[in-house]
Amino acid sequence: MKIWLTAIAFAAASSLAQAADSAMTVYQDPSCGCCSGWVDHMRASGFEVKAIETSNMAAVKQRLGVPVALSSCHTGVIDGTGQIVEGHVPASVVRKLLADASVKGVAAPGMPLNAPGMGELDGNLVTVDFLGQPFSRD
Numbered sequence: 001m002k003i004w005l006t007a008i009a010f011a012a013a014s015s016l017a018q019a020a021d022s023a024m025t026v027y028q029d030p031s032c033g034c035c036s037g038w039v040d041h042m043r044a045s046g047f048e049v050k051a052i053e054t055s056n057m058a059a060v061k062q063r064l065g066v067p068v069a070l071s072s073c074h075t076g077v078i079d080g081t082g083q084i085v086e087g088h089v090p091a092s093v094v095r096k097l098l099a100d101a102s103v104k105g106v107a108a109p110g111m112p113l114n115a116p117g118m119g120e121l122d123g124n125l126v127t128v129d130f131l132g133q134p135f136s137r138d
């Protein structure tokens with residue numbers, strides 16, 4: 001009986017953790033259409049996205065510690081872990097980021113045309129971690 005209750009408690013805790021992990025806050029410029037396209041992509045992939053419009057993205061990126069050389073248009077923060085998602089990173093790559101707490105953030109620098117919210121993935125979209133090391137290719 002005790003083991004059974006423990007199992008239930010564990011299952012409840014881990015589903016809570018999962019819900020927290022899929023919640024994120026995205027900062028975007030009000031005039032950015034592709035940013036909204038990416039938010040749609042994330043929501044369609046099961047993420048709970050709170051979008052905040054701000055015309056001072058440079059200050060947001062500085063506050064969150066996004067390396068200037070890796071910056072893109074919008075910036076997302078995973079609510080539960082504080083990990084950063086910079087730019088048009090595919091949802092599958094965000095899940096990979098969530099699986100590795102040692103990675104502070106991942107970026108799709110610039111405005112790549114082969115990224116969600118911009119266009120179709122073509123197998124050549126490379127993301128990098130905040131140290132500039134390759135993180136994924138899709």
Ligand SMILES: [Cu+2]
Binds near residue numbers: 032035088
């Ligand atoms: Cu964009």
